[in-house]
Amino acid sequence: MPGLGASFGRGAATTFQADLAASDCILIMGSNMAEAHPVGFRFVVEARERGAALIHVDPRFTRTSAMANLFVPIRAGSDLAFLGGIINYIVSNDRWFKEYVLHYSNASAIVNEAFVDAEQNNGIFPGLDPARHAYMKETGSWNYSTLPDGIGAVERDPSLQHPRCVFQVLRRHFARYTPEMVSRVCGCKAGDVVRVAELLCRNSGRERTSAIVYALGWTQHTTGVQMIRAAGIIQLLLGNIGRPGGGIMAMRGHCSIQGSTDVPTMYNLLPGYLSHPDAVPQNATLDEYIRHGRGFANARNCSASGFWQEEAVLGYWSHIGSFIVSLLKAWYGDAATPDNEFGFQWLPKLDGDYSELPMFFQMHRGGVKGLFLIGQNPAAGAPNASLNRAALRNLDWIVVRDWFEHESANFWYADPTAGDPKTIKTEVFFLPAATNIEKDGSFTNTERLLQWHEKALDPPGDCRSDTWFIYHLGQRLKKLYAHSTLERDAPIKNLTWNYSRTSPATLPDGSQSRIADEPEVEKVLQEMNGRRVGGELLTGFGELKADGSTACGVWIYTGVFPAEGDNRAHSRNPALNGATYPGWGFAWPANRRTLYNRASADPAGKPWSERKKLIWWDEQQSKWTGFDVPDFEADKHPSYRPAMGALGMDAIAGDAPFIMHPDGRGWLFAPFGVRDGPLPTHYEPLESVVKNQLYATQNSPTVREFRADLNLLAKDVDPEFPCVATTYRLTEHYLSGPMSRFNSWLNELQPEMFVEIDPELALERGIENGAWAVVRSRRGAIEARAMVTPRIKPLLVDGKTIHQVGLPIHWGYAGETVGAMANDLTSLVADLNVSMHESKAFSVDIRAGRLGAARVPKAIEAAIRPAGTDNPIRDTPEFAQPEGRQQRWGLKRG
Amino acid sequence: MANLLRDLLYPFTRPTPPASRRATGFFTDTTLCIGCKACEVACKQWNQLPSDGFNFTANSYDNTAQLSATTWRHVKFLEQFPPSDSAPPSPPDMNLDLRSLLMEAQNGRWLMMSDVCKHCSAAPCQMACPTGAIIHNEFDDVYIQNDICNGCGYCVAACPFGVISRSAFDGHAHKCTLCYDRQRDDLMPACAKACPTESIRFGPLDELHEHAVGRLEEVKARGFKGARLYGDRASDTYSALGAFFLLLDEPSRYGLPDDPDTPQRHMIGDYIRGAAGTLIWVAILAIAVIARAPG
C-alpha cells in the first residue's frame, strides 16, 4: 500500500474501525462499506447517530448511500479528479490547518530545482521513459532541495511562500481542479464537490476531526495508489491524521489480507515490509542491503541518488539491520551466522515482476508448469478470468486446496467457455481444506489488529488446515533434501521448521482431536513475535539486535506474544479507555491503535483540544501518556531538536510524528515511494468513454498492458463500448463465491448474476427489469438478468450523457447457483506501483437478450435441505431442538 | 401400538406452564437498517430452517419476497426515487453559494426494513388456533407449539400481517419463536444478536417502548417528517405489537397494513347474523310443515 506508505510511513490504515464512531464527518469513497463491511459499519452508523455528517461518493447508490446524509454520484474512474477538487478547495480557500500542516507535513520543504510539475508538461512528470512505461531518467528531480551544508539537510521555507516549496507546488498542481472542471470530469454537480469539501473543512481543525474510508473502489484502478495519496494530502491539510475520529481507514477485501501483506504473501516483500532483495549490486550482500535501506526498493530509479537514501540512516527504518538479521535468524536458526551473512545469500534475488497478474500472463503463454492454489479462485475472481482459465489449462498440474470444488478446480470439465475436457492436459489435485472454525490461528484485519481464533471442532474427513498441509509439505521437502550437499539446497536444509505439537491437541469439549499431527500454530506466532536466541520471548521490537542474538519472524508483530502463555491476540477485553480498546486483540506496531498519534497533540505536546485528545506530553513524568500506546519515543520531549548530523531516531525532532519517514513528517509531496509521480494526477482509465479533460495525456503513462488475443483493450474512447462498467460486491456473497455459492442460506438471498442499469438506458436498449441482457467488452460477452433501478443514474460528463453499468463479481460455473463471471469482461493491466488491475472502470456495451451459448453452466444440486438436517441433534433434549429439526410428528410431505 | 397410543395421548398431556416472566419483544428501527440480511441468515442457522429455493425477483435486493414457514425474518427493500430523477441531470449548478448548496435536499432514498412476526399482544392467530398450539409463552411472546399444531392453517388465514404459513415439509404452521429456546437460556434472539447496527433491538417491552419514543423524537428532529412508530400501542381495531417498528413512511409502503383489524372483533356479530339466517330458514320450514295444505 504505497499510497499510505508514501504519505505517512506505513502502508496500513492509520486508524481503527471503532474510532470512526468518534468522527465528526466521514467521507466514504471507493468503498461500499455497508455492504462489504457491514459489521464495521456499525461504528459509522454510530457516528451518524451522534450527529456526524456521513458522505458517500460512488458511481452507484448502494446500501452505504442509503445510510449517508449526502450521496454524490460520480463516474467510475473519476475519483482522483473529485479528490483533486477537494484539495483545490481547501488550499485556495485557505481552509487548511495551519499549525498542523506547518509542523507535521513537508509543506515547507523546498523541491529540487530540476523538478518540473506535470502541470507544465501535459500531465507528465520529469523522467518518463515511454518505452518502459516508467519514470527512469532525469534522476533526482523529484527530490527535495538540500542545503549545501555537507550533511544534506532539507531546505525549508516556514513562510510557505517560496515558489518551489511543497505547499506552493501543491497549490499550483491542483489549481486546475476547479468545481466546474470536477463536474465536467466526474459528472456530478459542481456544487457537490464544494459541498463535500465544505463539510470536511467545517468538521476538521482543533475541535473536530473527519475520517476518510476507502476500499477496492479506489485500489482497483491504474491510478488507485494516487487516489489514496490524494486522500492522504486532504487529511494532512485538514490535520486529521493521528487523531481520534480522523485518519484514513483502508477497508480490506479479505479477512486477513492485512496479515498477508504484513507477513506477507507478496513476491517483493519480506515479513514486516522489508523489501525483498533485488538481483542488483545494491542488494548483493547483506551489508549492501542494509546500507541502501528500504528506501532503495521504493525509489523509482535504483541508480539515482536521492532522499530515499536517507531512509537507511534517518527515522525508524534505520533499524533495518536488526530487522533483517533477526528475520534470517528466525528462518535459518543456528545455520545463520555472521560468517555467512546470516544466510542472506539463501534468499532468492528478484529479477522481475512475479506478482499475480504477470505470473498468470506467463502461465497463459505456457511459462509455468505447476501451481499451488490455496484459498484463491482466479478462474472466476481474477481480472480477465477467461485468460486466467486459459492459463490454468496450460499447466501440467495444479494443486487446489479449498472448501469446495470451485471454478479453479473444475475448470477442466465445467467451464462452458472451454473446449472438450479430453483436450485439457492439466492434472488437477483437489485437496479439501479445513474451515476457520476447524483450526487455530489468527486474522490480522484491516486495522492491523491480530485476533486469535480457536478451533471449535475437527474438520470432517480428509479436510486439513492449510498450516497442516504446508507444514507437512515442508517436512517432506526437508527429508527429501536431507542428504543433499548442493549449495542451492541449503535454504531448505537449514530452514527452521519445528512446529510439531508438544502436547496432544484437545477440542473445546475436552475430547482428543482426531488429527494428531496438526502443527501447533502458536509456535508460528511465537516465531513471528521473536525471542532471544535460545532464550525468552521478546516484548517489543526495540529489543531486536543486528548481531544475531535475536530471532524474529515479523518484526512489526513483536509484542503479540511477550511471554509463554500470553498470546495477546487472544485477549478479549472490551473496555474503552477513553479513546481506544487496548485490551481487545493486539494491534501492530506495539499495540498502537492509532498510528502517528503524536499528531494528536500540538507541537508543544498538548492535545489540540480536550474533545480530541489521545496522547500528550506529561511534564511531571517526563513522558508521553494518554489513551493509546504512543507512536513515538516515549520519553522524547516535544522541544527536542536533532543535533546536526544526528542519525536514526535521534534525527527525528520532538514535534515530528511520522517517525517512519526520514524527516519525520507527513508527505504532501512524496520525494520517493510512489513510482508514478510525487503528486496525484488524474488520468482516465485505460478504457474510458471520455477524453481526459484535465491533461493532454489520456491514460497513466506508466500503465503496463499485457498484449494478447485474450486481453484486447478498448482504448482511446472506443465508440463501440459507450457505457462505463464497474464491478462490485454484495453483502450476500463473498468474492467470486467459492465459499458463499455453496451455501443455500446465502444463495437464496442473491440467487442469480445480474447487471444494474438505469431506467433510461433500459428504455433505450429495450431491456426489461428482470429480463436477460448481454454485456460485452473487448474481451468477451456475458449474459445476466437485468436489474433496472433508479439507484443508478445517467451522468452528464462533459456535455455527454454517460450510462453506468454495475456488475457483481460473485458468480461462476461451480456451486449451487451459477452464472456469468463479471471478470470475463475485465482486463489484465497493471499499474506501476503494485501491479494492480483496473476492474473498477472499463468500457462495455449492453443489449437485451441472451447469448445463446452452446453450453450453459450447470449448478450442483441445491441443498435446500441438506442431508441429515432433518434429524434431531443428538444429546439434545426435545424442547431444545432447533425448530427446524423438531420431529415428533415425523410426517413428511412432498 | 404403544407408539400409536403414546402419540394419541401426547396432545392431552398438560405440563405445568413455566412461571410468567417480564414481557419481551423486538423494536426494529428501520432508520438503522443497512439491509445486510444478517438477521435472515442468523435466524435460519439458529433455527435450522431450510432455504426457500433460489428465485431472482429483480425487485430491488429482495429475493426473499415474503415471510414463510421457513423464513422468519425478511428484509424488505423500498426504492423511493422521484421519476424526474431518472432524467438526465440538469446542467451543472454554477451557483456556488454555500448556504444554498448545503441546504439542497437529497433526491431519492432506499428504505430497508427487517420484517418479522409482530407477536401481537392479542394475537388473531392465537385466538383462531383450534388446538391451543399457539400460546403466549412466559415471555408473553406468541409461540407455536408445533408438536400440538394440527396444521389446519386457520392461523395463516387469521394473521393480518401474512406472517405465518404452513410448511409443506411437515404440515405444521411455523413462524418466529422470538428464539424462545435462546430466551430460556438468557440469550438474545439470533437476529438481534447478529444485527450489526442495532436496528433490531431485543429487550423487555417497557424498556423498548421508552427507547422507541426517544428515537422517534431524534429522528423527527433530524427532519424525517414521515417518521412514526408502528404497533407501539393499541388502536381501536388492533392490539399493541410485541415486535414494533420505527418507519419513515406510511406502513403500506413497507407492505404493512395501515390499520390492522382484529378479525375476531366481528365474530359475535357474524354469529348473530348467522343465527338470524338460520332462524329464518328453520322457521320457514317449520311453518311449512305445520301449516301445510290439509291433505
Next chain:
Amino acid sequence: MPQAELSAARVVTKAPPWHRSVAIDLLCSSLAAGLFAVAAIIYLLGDATDRAVAMVGFVLAFPVMIVDLVCLVIDLGDPLRFMNMTRVIKPGSPMSVGVWGIVVFSLVSFLCFAISLVGIGAYALPFLALFGFPFALVVANYKGVLFSTTAQPGWSSMRWLGALISISAGSMGVAVLLAAAALAGVDDPAAFLRTALVWILVVYAIVFVALQREGDRWTRAARRTFAAGMWLTVLVGIIVPLAIALLAAGPETDCVAALCVIAGSAAFRDVLVKIPHRLDAN
C-alpha cells in the same frame, strides 16, 4: 421497467393452505348438516309419512359427513392430528366450536343413520333428532363465521357469510328431501317442502345480494375475478331451482332442482375458497 414499490395495492396477508378438499368439505358439511336439520324438523313436527322422508335425510346425512371428515383429514395430512383439536374447547375460535359441533353431530348422525337403516331402536330417534338438531345447526353455521373472521381479503368483509352458508345448507337439505319425497311419490311432504324451498331460496337470494353489496375493494375485485362462479351460483343455485319449484312439480323436475341447488352451492364454495389465493397472486 423499474421495480414496483410495495404499495397499498398489494395483498399483505397470506392465503391459507386451503384448496379443493376444503371446498368439498365446505359443501359436504353444509349438505350433511342441512339434511339432518331438515330431517329433524320434519321428523319432530311431521306425521308418519313425513318421518319416512326424514329417515331418508338421516340415512344420507351420515355418509355425506364421512366424506366431509375424509376431506378434513386429507387437508390436515394426518388422521391423528384431528385429535389435537379435541384437547381444548375454545369458544373464541370458530374452528374449535365447529370441531366440537362436528364431533357430536357425527356421533348423533351415525346413530340416526344406523337406526334408520337397521330399524332397531327407533324409539330413540326423536330424542336423537332433538339432541342432534342444534349441533347440526352449529355445523351449518360455523363455517361461514370461520371464514369471515379471518384477515383474508374478501372473506374478512363478508359479514353475512355465516347466514348465507347456513341458508344454503338449509336449501340443500330441503331440496334433497323434496327430491326424495317426489321420487317416493309422497305428495304431501313434497308440496310443503317445495313451498319451503321457494321461500328459503328467496331469502337466500336476498342475503346473497346483501353480501354483494357489502365489503371492501377486495370483495369488489373478487366479484370481477370470479364473475362466472358468482353468476353460476345465482343462476344455477337460485333462479333455476326457484323457477322449477314455482312452475313444475314432479320427481324429475324436483331432482333437477335439487341437483341445481347443490351445484350452485358448490360453485359458491369453490369461489369462496379461491378468493384469497387468486387475489394474492394478483
